[in-house]
Amino acid sequence: MSDVTADNRGSKNLFPFKIKIEPRLDEPKGWFSALLSFLAVVVALLVGAALISFAGGKPWASYVHIAKSSFGSVGVFSDTIVKAIPLMLTGLACTIAFRMKLWNIGAEGQFFIGAWGASMVVLLPVLPEDAPRWLFILTMAVFGIFFGAVFGFIPGILKAKYNVNEIISTLMLNYIAVEWNNYFIYAKWSEGGFQMSRMFQRNAWLPRLADYAKEFPALRGLTTHFGLVFALLAAVVIYLILYKSQWGYEIRLIGDNPHAAEYAGISIRRNIVLVMMLSGALAGLAGMSEISGVVHRLQGSISPGYGFTGIIIAWLAKLNPFAVVIVSILFGALILAGREIQPTGIPTMIQGVIMVCLIASDFLLRYRIYFARRTEE
DSSP: OHHHHHHHHHHHHHOOEEEEEEEOSSOOOHHHHHHHHHHHHHHHHHHHHHHHHHTTOOHHHHHHHHHHHHHSSHHHHHHHHHHHHHHHHHHHHHHHHHTTTOOOOOHHHHHHHHHHHHHHHHHTTSSOTTOOHHHHHHHHHHHHHHHHHHHHHHHHHHHHHHOOOHHHHHHHHHHHHHHHHHHIIIIITOSTTSSBOOOOOGGGSOOBGGGGTTTOGGGTTOOOBTHHHHHHHHHHHHHHHHHHSHHHHHHHHHHHOHHHHHHTTOOHHHHHHHHHHHHHHHHHHHHHHHIIIIIOSOBSOSOSSHHHHHHHHHHHTTTOHHHHHHHHHHHHHHHHHHHHHOSSHHHHHHHHHHHHHHHHHHHHHHEEEEEEEOOOO
């Protein structure tokens, strides 16, 4: 026994410190949260580099190519913004819901149903074919917002009235929205039996910078469309709602302490429905901007996972509406340039690694880790 005790004491002497983990009593500073997000991305890129190297690729060359192909010129940066626009709107959709701790995983489906609603204006048709462009754009935006809000209302009312888990309901609605679209592009609105609708007429397209190249030659070839205005306005509106309005105070209070909110007389059920509808409306607007600004027809492959990427963007931006805009541009670059390296593998892999690192980094927001000196027993 004495020998064992001596050995144990010897091992303690070799390691005089031990790691202790304690829950944080105070909310971490804003800079600490931002630093953790930055470090999570750095770690994710290092892990991605290791995986690329393991697969026989050249990590540094891959990342340099992504940077040049996304930010190397005004033209490619314009293309990056095009990819970032739906990410901004789906990221904002997730931000407003997550701030109240409503886990809307259905932005992808709301994106698809918003695109379908906007297409209805052209393909049903709701407006005559020769209607002015401004009327088409306004009506398509309203329809996209409305149908996205409907797909937010369904899980919202189920959560509010019957406490149905919104993760499950929104996730299942993704499949419903995609298959609903498929029914119309394979049957009702199919062009000659192909898996897409006819091309929208020009007055149903969102204006692009290139459309004004005659007046401003420097805009020639730039593909950024008017959906950027929608996204930036949405970021301002969400910021004003969250931080400058009574409703935003209620949303934040419910997210931080629902019991205190209920004690203060705030209707949690009403806010669940309204916030889920607003979240769905933003994702539906993203679908409208993509269908009118880029694709110009209803088809199945209109999203490389914009709704799911919006979840990562919202977390990486720490639910800050203006940070969502910046992070969306970075992810737009990853989607755009990553496809030149590999269609789906590398961009999707890096997104997944970033998400895992972000989730892991949240542990440090809730707990404090430090070294403590061992005491002799």
